[in-house]
Amino acid sequence: MTRHAALLVASVTGFLAIGLGAFGAHALKVQLEAHHARDLWNTAVLYHLVHAPVLLWLARGTSVTASPFLCFTGGILLFSGSLYALALTGIGMLGAITPIGGLLLMAGWVLIGVGAFRSES
Numbered sequence: 001m002t003r004h005a006a007l008l009v010a011s012v013t014g015f016l017a018i019g020l021g022a023f024g025a026h027a028l029k030v031q032l033e034a035h036h037a038r039d040l041w042n043t044a045v046l047y048h049l050v051h052a053p054v055l056l057w058l059a060r061g062t063s064v065t066a067s068p069f070l071c072f073t074g075g076i077l078l079f080s081g082s083l084y085a086l087a088l089t090g091i092g093m094l095g096a097i098t099p100i101g102g103l104l105l106m107a108g109w110v111l112i113g114v115g116a117f118r119s120e121s
Helices: 003-025 029-034 038-060 066-089 092-096 098-120
Strands: none
Touching (some): 003 029, 003 038, 029 038, 038 066, 066 092, 092 098
């Protein structure tokens, strides 16, 4: 993955996290509260927003480490994406996707740790 592409993905991810957070708080507020899904939406936004700067940090390095970058990107899509969709649709089966995204996010953190360990050796 090129640094340019990684920076683009990181910037779009951060933009969407802010936009979806605001959209949920304002435009979707009544709908989310009616479906008791406000907490789902907020959790999706939290994990989305927390990991957007991580993508930026990875993209700003001298070389983009593809494995953690892809894990975080996929994790955001699957974890937050499934929660966004679940909050909007109420389709419970979407919740089965969420843990896969969570595992990808965790794998991204493990890969950063492994990379740090290897760079010390």
